[in-house]
Amino acid sequence: MNYFSQLYLPGALAIWCALLFALTAIWGYSQVLTEDDPDKRRFARRAYQFFALSVVLAAGVLIILLMRRDFRIEYVYQYSGLDLQWFFQFAAFWAGQKGSFLIWLLWGSLLGVPLAYAAKRDEAAVMIVFTLTQLGLLFILVRENPFVMLAQTPTDGSGLNPLLQDYWMVIHPPIMFIGYAATAIPFSFAVAAMWRRRYDRWASATFPWALGGFLVLGTAILMGGYWAYRTLGWGGYWGWDPVENASLIPWLLGVVLIHGLHLERQKQRYRRANLVVACLLYLSVLYGTFLTRSGVLADFSVHSFVDLGISGWLIALMGFFFAMSVWLLATRLGQIPTESNEDPVLSRGTFLVLSTIAVGIATLVIAIGTSAPILTRFMENPGQVGPTFYNRVNQPIAILIAGLLSLVPYLTWRGNSAREIARQIGGASVAALIMAVGLAMGLRITQPLHLLFVFLASLALVTNLVRTVQKGRRGGLRSAGGYLAHVGVGIILIGFLASSAYDESTKVTLEQGVARQVGDLTLTFNRYIPRQGFEKEKMEVEVVRADGSSYLAYPKLFVNQRTRQVMANPHIHRLALKDLYISPIDFDPGQTMGSEQFELTKDQSTTLGDVTLRFVDFDLQAEGNALVQMQEGGLVTIGANVAVERNGNSVELQPLYRFSPNGQVESPVVPLPGGGLLSVLGINASEGAVRLAVSGVATGPNPKPARLSVDVTKKPLINLVWYGLYVVLAGGMLATWQRARELRILDSLRAK
């Protein structure tokens, strides 16, 4: 069969083995369900471990193929190339759809190994559901196999998308996929609980996993924002793009779930809501994957989406797990045991519920906004919503959440009187007021809603900080994770408002050598610095600040040699209270730098500025024998020997020209001595002529100065967004530790 002969067998075998072992594990665990026998349990566990091992092997094979730059493999050919440093070559693993499904499966299969032990009494049911979620990914990989081979072996890959050639590419996507993989765990616990009608342990058992997944996903989102802000030059850390939202929605649902589980454990209530949220959490990841990978949003997003033909599979997968959740929820919700006594209004329970509902509503709003192109598809003209929608609708929710959070430290489960709280909060509100006034004056905030926002965010920060410190003093820092996370939320909210509503952005075009005033800054474009090795082309801009201090900024703007994409990396100057962000938009080298094309026959010469070029002859042995390559029908490489004379020096250069029968052409550029670039545009075989292109060589007598267009933005307090997230994650870590410890105590109590 053709399907088999086109596959790289070691890798493909590993994937088929994984499929086999996954099915075996499901069968084995179903046997445990009927009769819990230690041998049967061991067998099922072993099958699952072999499944995980097979996935590890498949991933290992792909890594080896990538590192060996084995371009026979289509995936290696499509996403990597000889020009990549080894770590980018490695990161090409998750550059494409197939590889990202594989790494998702890799993390999922590995998480399942400790999960089997942690699930204890519910192991069989939990592992059956969890393995089913892994099977979904596995089916996609069997169909879209990453180990497909090409008919011929190309000499070079087509390279990694230049947008992805960044250090963050090495670390951000794998962490994101750990987070995605972890969302299947609360789902498995929830489904298993409903399936087996055993609800008493699911909340405590899920809690540490839910917290851990929330932490990892949060870290990944932080890194993604950092990547977008610091290197991609998108102007901000968050653009409300569908791809970004697809990771934010599960994270916010994670926030809802964590708080719900906390309530369930304390009050034995909200169990039904938690089961629903745990299902939604996993379904939202599937839905986000569908949105961003099926091509449905192609006209609406800045990220490029290519439909791999897996939309049908993703819809089937979503449909299957959705139907499973709905059926279980519909048949079980009525019977689920739950306490239904009410909390007093002013109590921790009520406030937890209210703020959780607020986060849930924000999640819903974001989900609806992201789905706008699909929701409006049935209307006459489908459309989309932009950042204005998200910012406007989320603002009242953020204010509400800040207000609720600031009261949380004073509330007990039993309930409090309003007078009691008013007495306790007095000192903190004075501190918060001073802070808010300082911020309002510094940022010149006058809008009443923004003033309220800043005050409540400051209040949430102060009250939770006070409580964290108090707990820490009494030696109870371990249980202060929640408060610490809320301190972080206060910090983030201030950072959000300041950096989004109070940034000042100006676009200017700078003529080389001419100083230009931008606000209280004076900018001068000094020079263009050409590429040196892996160091990209950059621009040198001198920035003089109002107080006379100055610094040199090096924003980068370069054309990727393979794809001709224009890439921009901003320069960020970090000050204590704000970032000065200079993002290059366009560079016009001026008229002195000409770019010309000409066709030369053998020994014909031409002059461009101070450069004289003479075509010597073709070299058919430049990279192997071109005639043999031609007969084989693969990639053909021909060199063109060109004698270059400039300022009395002469050298012979050999730009290469590669082409294949399927129309693929590559023409790497060769630097000219004294500046400028030379490349082969084409070969005219019948006339024995070569078409050459020269760029970056001075030609005209009347030079027009080079111009650099930049976007200069002052982003006040933007660093608070990062610092706040660090604090949230630190709080989350404390909480994870605490909940894992409690689970151990609980299990040992049960065992007695």
Next chain:
Amino acid sequence: MSDSTPPTNTASPETKAATAVPRRKRPTLYIFGTLLLLVFAGFALNSFRETLTPYVSFEQAERQDRNLQIAGALVSDSSLYDSEREALMFTLSEEDSSATMRVRYHGLKPANFEDAISIVAIGHYDGGEKVFVADKLLVKCPSKYQGIETTETKTYG
């Protein structure tokens, strides 16, 4: 502190289900909450409608006053850029129809603009000047990324 004690949910499901305590009602609070939610839902829906930028044909764009997005191919040699005033004028031709539309965009000219294969302009139609005023441009350029010919989209504005 009660929040540091481990949970004590050990009752079996059967007994709990049977002895559910009846819910104490607090009607005013629930009515107030529902009202608040309804007001918010109205606000959210209204924001959604206002900020939604539907994809429309050139002909429809000329008849509407709201924020819209139109898509078309750049008519070659139609673009004019005034670098002093940072104003870009160009003409889009609509796919599947012979309609064309003049578009004005204030801001720096996007890099690789002339290579664009398709441009999405987000803004509104100015009936007086008979020109589409774009606040934002999505420029799709051909790129050889992924071995397959695909497009790369960038946002400006």
